[in-house]
Amino acid sequence: MFSRILIKLIDQSIVPAIMLVTARIISLVLVARYFGIEYTVGSQGIVYSDAGGYVLVNSYSVFIMVVLLSVGIMYILLKALLFHETHIAPHLTARLFSLKLSSVIQNSFDLYSQGSIWLSYLYLILLTSGVMAYYGLIYTWVFYVSLILTILTSVLFVFDVENELDLHKGSTTDKTEEFILEFKE
Amino acid sequence: MKNNLENNKFVKLTLDSLLVVFLVSVIILPVSSLGIGGVEKPGSEVSGDVLPSSTIRVEEGVVPLEIDRYMDEIPAGLLTDTPETTSSSTSSNLTDQELLEDMFAGN
Numbered sequence: 001m002f003s004r005i006l007i008k009l010i011d012q013s014i015v016p017a018i019m020l021v022t023a024r025i026i027s028l029v030l031v032a033r034y035f036g037i038e039y040t041v042g043s044q045g046i047v048y049s050d051a052g053g054y055v056l057v058n059s060y061s062v063f064i065m066v067v068l069l070s071v072g073i074m075y076i077l078l079k080a081l082l083f084h085e086t087h088i089a090p091h092l093t094a095r096l097f098s099l100k101l102s103s104v105i106q107n108s109f110d111l112y113s114q115g116s117i118w119l120s121y122l123y124l125i126l127l128t129s130g131v132m133a134y135y136g137l138i139y140t141w142v143f144y145v146s147l148i149l150t151i152l153t154s155v156l157f158v159f160d161v162e163n164e165l166d167l168h169k170g171s172t173t174d175k176t177e178e179f180i181l182e183f184k185e
Numbered sequence: 186m187k188n189n190l191e192n193n194k195f196v197k198l199t200l201d202s203l204l205v206v207f208l209v210s211v212i213i214l215p216v217s218s219l220g221i222g223g224v225e226k227p228g229s230e231v232s233g234d235v236l237p238s239s240t241i242r243v244e245e246g247v248v249p250l251e252i253d254r255y256m257d258e259i260p261a262g263l264l265t266d267t268p269e270t271t272s273s274s275t276s277s278n279l280t281d282q283e284l285l286e287d288m289f290a291g292n
Contacts, residue, residue, distance in 0.1 A: 003197075006204040013211045020215030028222050046222045054224045062219065117212075124216045132219070 008109070012117045016072060020121065023068050027061040059138040062129050066146045069125065073118045073153045079104065080111045080160040086167055108164060115157050119150075126150045258288075 028046050032039045037053035039046050048054040082088070083096070083104045096102055126146045133143040 002204060003201050006201060006208060010204060010208050010211060013208060017211050017215050021218045024215070024218045024221060040225070044223060045220075047225050048222065049225050051224045054222065058222060061222075065215075120212060121215060124212065125219075128216055128219050 005113070008113045009117060012114050016069070016118055016121055019068065019072075020065055020125075023065050024061055027064045028057055031057045031060045031064075055137060055139065058132070059142045062125070062132070062138055063142050063145065066122070066125055066129070066142070066149060069118060069122045070149045070153060073115065073122065073157070076111060076115050076118060077153065077156045077160065079106055080115065080157075081163075084108070084111060084160070084164070086164060112161070119154065119157060122146075122150050122153065 029039075031037075032046075032048065032053070035053070035056060037057060038049040039053075039057075041047075048057065082092070083106065085105050085107050088105055093105065096104055126143075129138060129143045129146050132138045133140045
């Protein structure tokens with residue numbers, strides 16, 4: 001009844017959403033305490049006494065969110081490059097099974113749905129950080145760091161997708177070659 | 186039979202649309218959390234029952250002080266800055282209430 005892809009995307013989007021919101025709230029409080037910036041928690045959220053302190057706390061908070069997202073995407077990319085079921089090395093498969101870590105091996109559907117969700121979060125935060133940097137609500141270096149991390153992770157993700165496409169092409173070629181051999185006989 | 190199929194399609198489309206809306210809202214949620222936090226605006230700590238600066242609250246037993254309006258009618262002696270030069274010795278014995286009543290007696 002429900003679309004399988006949509007269900008999967010929703011399933012994959014909940015964990016990073018909770019992680020990001022939690023990271024945002026905790027980082028706003030912890031960074032303010034670390035730098036000794038006064039703040040009050042009320043109906044308007046977390047309110048800081050001076051604008052400079054707010055920019056500092058906001059910058060580090062966005063930076064922490066971007067770093068967490070990047071770490072998550074790197075983990076997905078690691079799984080995609082090393083533990084992808086389509087091109088995992090046989091000895092690695094055997095070792096993972098012996099260590100009872102077979103769940104690390106994932107198929108393309110799981111990996112790409114995860115990757116697309118985490119990347120969309122990163123793009124949205126990059127966009128928001130750009131707007132915030134433009135209006136002076138965060139330091140500009142936070143935006144540049146976000147931009148670099150987004151480009152890096154996107155490129156690595158595209159590499160994995162290209163590998164996957166090449167593998168599919170390769171499997172088609174193999175079949176053709178098999179057919180030629182039969183013809184020669 | 187055909188109606189049944191069309192109904193199924195319609196139900197599927199509706200459910201998929203709801204899922205898309207839900208997905209978008211879940212994705213937007215962390216981004217909207219960036220709006221948490223702000224700067225305290227100057228004077229924002231004063232809230233509730235606050236009157237404009239030009240208004241003087243009239244409380245029980247207090248005469249409203251609309252000094253500007255009656256500036257011309259106030260005797261010159263009362264407007265001196267130094268109280269010791271005031272010619273009227275009786276004025277110092279008057280309470281504020283009596284003084285004001287004297288001032289506006291003519292109105």
